[in-house]
Amino acid sequence: MKIAIISDIHANLEALTKVLADIKSRGIDKIYCLGDIIAKGTHQQECVDLVRANCEVVIKGNCEDYYTSGVDLTSNDEQVIYNYKWVSDKLNDETKAYLKSLPLCHEFYLSGRLVRLIHAHPADPCGIVANIDSFNKYYELVLPSNNTISQAKADVLIYGHIHTPYVQKMYNRYIINAGSVGNAIDVFRNEEKDGNILNTTVANYLILTGNLDSKDISDPFSFELVSIAYDIDKELKTYTDNYKLDLYISELKEGKYRDQVKIDNSLIERGINIDEA
Numbered sequence: 029m030k031i032a033i034i035s036d037i038h039a040n041l042e043a044l045t046k047v048l049a050d051i052k053s054r055g056i057d058k059i060y061c062l063g064d065i066i067a068k069g070t071h072q073q074e075c076v077d078l079v080r081a082n083c084e085v086v087i088k089g090n091c092e093d094y095y096t097s098g099v100d101l102t103s104n105d106e107q108v109i110y111n112y113k114w115v116s117d118k119l120n121d122e123t124k125a126y127l128k129s130l131p132l133c134h135e136f137y138l139s140g141r142l143v144r145l146i147h148a149h150p151a152d153p154c155g156i157v158a159n160i161d162s163f164n165k166y167y168e169l170v171l172p173s174n175n176t177i178s179q180a181k182a183d184v185l186i187y188g189h190i191h192t193p194y195v196q197k198m199y200n201r202y203i204i205n206a207g208s209v210g211n212a213i214d215v216f217r218n219e220e221k222d223g224n225i226l227n228t229t230v231a232n233y234l235i236l237t238g239n240l241d242s243k244d245i246s247d248p249f250s251f252e253l254v255s256i257a258y259d260i261d262k263e264l265k266t267y268t269d270n271y272k273l274d275l276y277i278s279e280l281k282e283g284k285y286r287d288q289v290k291i292d293n294s295l296i297e298r299g300i301n302i303d304e305a
């Protein structure tokens with residue numbers, strides 16, 4: 029049994045289409061989604077429709093929560109209101125009700141391992157645990173909470189949210205970040221025709237292999253993190269009305285995240301030289 033885990037599509041139809049085609053070409057049995065299907069990109073409704081048609085399990089991300097929560101538009105600044113409407117106006121009412129109804133967690137056994145899927149943090153749907161965090165911070169991820177299905181520690185904890193694929197082994201447990209389909213901070217060096225070297229982002233997803241619903245630890249278990257290039261220019265062509273378009277272009281094309289200053293500061297606080305990071 030092979031299960032593909034996709035996350036953080038962020039309304040990027042070109043990236044999602046490419047990832048779904050790659051999943052199909054590998055003969056993968058099931059696709060599960062970790063949320064943040066919407067926001068940032070233009071193709072809100074199209075991406076939700078594709079996820080619903082292809083994914084057996086879908087959990088709620090912070091964006092599904094935010095854009096279906098009925099934010100008080102009278103008390104917010106103009107930019108917040110514009111952004112909120114820009115996203116939510118692209119979704120029909122039935123889709124909004126669907127997104128609002130999504131669960132925060134999904135669990136299953138795969139080859140004797142308890143696999144737990146969450147979007148961000150087991151106790152805080154907006155909490156951030158980064159790939160450069162401390163061992164204590166990682167440990168929070170495997171713990172249960174009021175939001176988890178069971179009260180056991182996860183043997184394999186899978187999440188999205190930070191848009192950065194990585195694997196951390198903690199004693200006999202795994203923490204895996206599936207990265208992001210549509211807004212990855214996963215960059216490869218790309219030599220352009222004029223000789224300049226540019227950073228280009230890719231689409232990420234995760235493949236799990238094992239026996240579904242088996243509690244036998246002797247069954248084989250493996251996983252694979254996939255990075256795949258897609259046509260970023262084709263996606264961006266449709267983005268003429270995008271909220272903060274220039275920032276979005278540099279995120280997709282160069283991996284320069286709009287929160288880069290925050291990320292850089294958190295690296296500096298940890299004593300990491302950002303020029304060498």
Ligand SMILES: [Mn+2]
Nearest residue numbers: 036064189190
């Ligand atoms: Mn996200």
